[in-house]
Amino acid sequence: MNALPETVDVLIxxxxxxxxxxxxxxxxxxxxRVxxxxxGIDTPPGRVPAEILDSYPMPLFHGDTYIWPGLDAAVTRDSRGRMRRRAYEQGRVMGGSSSINVQAANRGLPRDYEAWAALGAEGWAWDDVLPYFRRLETDLDCGGPLHGHDGPLPIRRILEPAWPPFAHAVARAFDATGLPRRVDQNGEFEDxxxxxxxxxxxxxxxxxxxAYLDVGTRARPNLTIAAGLEVRSLVMDxxxxxxxxxxxxxxSEQQVSAASVVLCAGALxxxxxxxxxxxxxxxxxxxCGIPVRLARSGVGENLRDHPALTMAQVLPRSLRLPETFRRASLLALRYTSGHPGGGASDMYLTASARAGWHALGGRLALYFLWVNQPHSVGRLRLDPANPSGPPDIDLxxxxxxxxxxxxxxxxxxxSDLVVSPTLNPRSDDLFPANYSPLIRRLSAVSPRNRRLTGLLAPVFDAPAMLRAPLLRAVLGGHAWATVLQDDGALDDFVRDNVFGVWHASGTCRMGRADDPDTVVDPGxxxxxxxxxxxxxxxxMPRLPSANTNVPTLMIAEKIAERMMVEMG
Known part of the structure; x- marks a missing residue:
């Protein structure tokens, strides 16, 4: 780490x-001077840990090497009326959550940004933000006026000629929706x-x-990058x-003076x-015993995430990925639910050929389903009993x-799509991917877990009549087909298993200065x-219909340009 300056022009x-x-x-x-x-720790070029570079990301979510320790959130009330809590894995490493996430690089839809502008974020409609999406990317597959070709972030896809058997099988199963196969989710905006x-x-x-802190950027004498330093408080006059x-x-602590302070610490x-x-x-x-310097009622409000569920499915040997094929998330389905209150393209589903890093996960497909356009809203507060500790988060x-x-x-x-002859026709081989304490322990990378999962994995190769009792035990003694046929049981299942997909946003909402619920202006x-x-x-005034990383990069590009113009 470079020597820490006492005074800078911009503190990020x-x-x-x-x-x-x-x-x-x-x-x-x-x-x-910046x-x-x-x-968290720094990850300079040439010294990025192998597990961060890996195209398969899930082991990064275990332990606190790369995530904020002790961070959890209330999720929702379960079927018994009790508030469910769950650990919330937010990146605490250079690159933040972009260093631990699934590397998804979707922008969302033009209607998302039109809604931002309608909510008071003037200058953030689709035509306003598109130049910044183009600026940040080098799209390795798609061209035309919607895409950038010389930006810092490379974006690619595993296209059909390179698909493994699993991807072909999922595509054939998803074809039952009648929706077309498309190539570019960032440029084709229909289902x-x-x-x-x-x-x-x-x-x-x-x-x-x-992408952004490359060798040339790090060599700038006016830029200091300081890792392993937590900002305890802002200094205000x-x-x-x-x-x-x-x-x-x-x-030990040190105070740094700055002509301008920019918070880029994320929605939590x-x-x-x-x-x-x-x-x-x-x-x-x-x-919390904190004197009110400026009353802004929107700080910590408007917390939004995509409500999600996961399902696992036993895969036949012919569809399993070899361990050397690291990218496991291979197909996505964007579709319209048709439910009241749900607009176009309000749902999203992804299919991964690996449910874990170990032998057990290698025998299972993992499906992520989420509400692409949610209505639910949460909030964040300091804990009055410990204002300097982790925040009280309610998703x-x-x-x-x-x-x-x-x-x-x-x-x-x-369930209708993937219980299919192209994947696995047995309904008993599809089951909820519950993130139980046992599964969480097994997900930590260790020689012990490698041995243990290696011993358990052959159960999924046993005849169906032998593995069925194990899967029923996972479901609490109920066949999944029975749950699907009972509206009340299915609602209970959703309440008991829903979680957020690490897309927290909206807690410092952007909008008009005269709107009491906004926190920042459009700049x-x-x-x-x-x-x-x-x-x-x-x-973000509302969640985009997308993973949030690329929209966040776009936001930073746009606000950085405003600051550069104003600073001269």
Whole structure:
């Protein structure tokens, strides 16, 4: 780590996707001194851990090497009325969640950004944001006016000529929807069957850190990249941001002064820093003993994630991926539910040929189903008993019943599609992929788990009559087909198993300055403050119909350009 400066022009808080963009763009002017601070470890070129580079990402979610420790969230109330909580895996490493996610690189749909503009984010309609989507990418497969060809982030797909047998089988199964097969989910905006776009080159992940903090960028003498430093608090002079207090791993602290502070810590951390600085809902701040510096009722509100469910299916030997084929998520289905309150393309389904890194997961397909256009809303608060600790997060999934109904119907559709002669015709071989404590323990990469799963895996090669009792035990003694036929049982299943897909957003919502529920204006400036901006997924007025990483990069590109123009 370079020596930490005492004074800079721009302090960027958070080395995730948005922070990497900001550091790259703002430090391009050698007159501008920029400091990028990240709480996790750095991953400089040539020293990126092999598990981050891997095209198969799931082992990264276990342990706290690359994620925020102790972070969890209330999900929804289960079928017994009890609030369910679940660990929330947010990246804590250079590149943030782009270093641990599934590398999905979809933009969403034009209607998503038209909705942002209609909600008060002037200048964020589709035609306004498209140039920044093009700026950030080098699309390796698709051309034309919708795509970029010289941006930092390579985007590719595994196209049909390179599909393994599993992908062909899924495509034939999905053909039963009557929807067309398409190539470009970022340029063809109708429903269809797609090979998912992902941020990857030569079968290696390209995180935001790899894309934007390259050798040339890191060599700039006016840019300091500081890893292993947590921002404990913002320094404010009235309503003017003047810097931050940073804490090292050994507990020592240093204050850095800055002419401008940009929060890029994500939808679960940026609002926390505002709240600790006294910017937020007055009653919530008072409950934590924090003096109200600026009452903004929207800070921590409007928390949104895509409600999701997962299913696993026993795969015949002919459809299993060899371990050397690392990219396992191979097909996606974007479709319209037709339910009241659900617009076009309101649902999304992906198919992966591997449910885990080990021998057991290699015998199972994994299907992710989520509500692409959810109505449910949650919120984030500081814990009054420990305001300096992890925030109190309530995702609020299924707070709007329309999301529950669409997930229930989606699970029925999923079951109809994949219980198929092209994949596996046995309904008993499809079962919920419950993330139980046992499964979580087995998912940690270790020699013991490799041996143990190797012993368990042959159960899935046994005759169907022998493995059926094991799968029924996973379901609590109920055959999955029975659950599907009972509306009440299926609703209970959705409540008991729904989770968020790590797409937290909206907690510092962007909109008009005269709207009391917004936090930042369309330029990313925190309304009512000076020299303080937010540029990450927290500013999204609504969730896009997509994984959030590429939209977050776009947001940072656009706000960085505004800052460069204003700074001169």
């Amino acid at each position: 808080v958070g080395g995730g996707s948005a922070g990497c963009v900001m550091a790259h763009r703002l430090s391009a002017d050698p007159r501008r 400091l990028l601070v990240e709480a 269809g069957i797609f090979p998912p776009a992902f941020s990857n080159r030569d079968d290696a992940r390209v995180s935001a850190a790899a 009235g309503r003017r941001a003047t810097g931050a207090v940073l804490r090292r791993g050994d507990g 951390q940026s609002p926390v820093l505002l709240l600790r600085a006294g910017i937020g809902p007055g009653d919530a701040l008072s409950a 609020g999934l299924l707070s709007d019943r329309r999301d529950l109904e669409r997930l229930a119907s989606g699970i029925r559709l999923l 990313g400036r925190v309304i009512g403050t000076e020299n303080l901006s937010v540029a990450d997924a927290s500013v």
